[in-house]
Amino acid sequence: MSRLGTSTLLAVSSIERREHTGRHRGETTSLESTPVPHTDLETIRYETDGAIARIVLNVPGKANIQSAQQVNDMETCLRWAEDDDNIKVLILKANGNGFCAGHAIVSPEEMASVYPTTGPTSERTWRRHNYDLFLWPPLHLFEFPKATISQVHGYCLGGGTVYAYLTDLTVASDDAYFQMPLPQGFALPGAQTMIEPWILMNWKRTAEYLYLAPTLTAADAKEWGLVNTVVAREDLDATVEEMAAKIALMPLTTIMVIKQGIKRAWEHMGMRTHLQGSTDLLTIATSASDVQAFMASRAGLRPRQMAAKNASEVEPPASD
Numbered sequence: 001m002s003r004l005g006t007s008t009l010l011a012v013s014s015i016e017r018r019e020h021t022g023r024h025r026g027e028t029t030s031l032e033s034t035p036v037p038h039t040d041l042e043t044i045r046y047e048t049d050g051a052i053a054r055i056v057l058n059v060p061g062k063a064n065i066q067s068a069q070q071v072n073d074m075e076t077c078l079r080w081a082e083d084d085d086n087i088k089v090l091i092l093k094a095n096g097n098g099f100c101a102g103h104a105i106v107s108p109e110e111m112a113s114v115y116p117t118t119g120p121t122s123e124r125t126w127r128r129h130n131y132d133l134f135l136w137p138p139l140h141l142f143e144f145p146k147a148t149i150s151q152v153h154g155y156c157l158g159g160g161t162v163y164a165y166l167t168d169l170t171v172a173s174d175d176a177y178f179q180m181p182l183p184q185g186f187a188l189p190g191a192q193t194m195i196e197p198w199i200l201m202n203w204k205r206t207a208e209y210l211y212l213a214p215t216l217t218a219a220d221a222k223e224w225g226l227v228n229t230v231v232a233r234e235d236l237d238a239t240v241e242e243m244a245a246k247i248a249l250m251p252l253t254t255i256m257v258i259k260q261g262i263k264r265a266w267e268h269m270g271m272r273t274h275l276q277g278s279t280d281l282l283t284i285a286t287s288a289s290d291v292q293a294f295m296a297s298r299a300g301l302r303p304r305q306m307a308a309k310n311a312s313e314v315e316p317p318a319s320d
Contacts, residue, residue: 043064097154117133149167185213
């Protein structure tokens with residue numbers, strides 16, 4: 001493989017996406033239970049194993065919820081894997097009972113600590129929160145120049161589906177389930193950046209998914225085209241590792257050219273500009289009085305709970 005070719009593709013990828021400043025990489029350590037080099041950040045463990053890197057969501061006690069810290073840690077790890085010429089494949093997985101329960105939904109008093117990207121003015125929230133936290137990082141995952149695989153088990157909700165759907169391949173265990181509860185449960189039109197039209201490529205399915213907030217089983221998600229493969233929970237690790245190892249047999253340049261070709265097809269159809277526009281529309285929605293009134297009416301319910309409450313209040317049609 002030509003190092004010049006790989007470096008050129010890395011440079012092109014870096015130019016095509018917005019730059020972010022990552023934290024300095026810490027020292028790698030080893031644990032008996034994980035005999036590979038790794039770095040523990042506040043919310044994520046980053047592992048390297050030959051040509052394979054793993055980003056492991058690692059706040060299982062809080063359902064691996066998305067906070068500003070987790071997004072920043074994710075960005076740091078993506079940059080490490082991108083800049084390491086030894087890495088060909090990135091696996092995104094999680095510790096705990098599920099993959100990711102979505103955004104951290106917190107009280108107004110907690111916002112400053114969990115989301116320091118918000119306030120004190122609406123224009124700063126638009127730039128630092130809606131864009132820097134929920135637009136550019138998903139675009140970075142979508143535009144990541146090497147092969148990516150998400151490994152999903154248990155719950156995958158709200159903002160967590162962004163991690164699951166924007167990778168090149170998605171493998172789910174048979175106990176996984178998926179939902180976008182934010183429209184029904186929090187009055188947001190989606191996970192701040194509307195990826196669903198591009199992931200589903202189906203108008204009717206996209207509308208159903210966002211309007212009605214169905215909970216999809218792993219089998220449903222495969223039938224909808226949201227995941228590639230469903231396997232037994234005990235086979236999940238081995239299946240994903242086998243996929244990654246097979247991809248890693250190819251030269252890095254070959255992998256990156258395939259990735260660029262797929263990505264640019266979606267970009268030519270307008271995905272990148274649409275995602276930016278959807279974030280602007282969300283900024284408008286969050287300041288609307290009816291949206292704010294809905295958020296205030298939740299009485300502490302999480303979005304998935306509020307979506308279930310709404311569903312229970314709709315009477316089924318009378319039968320003959």
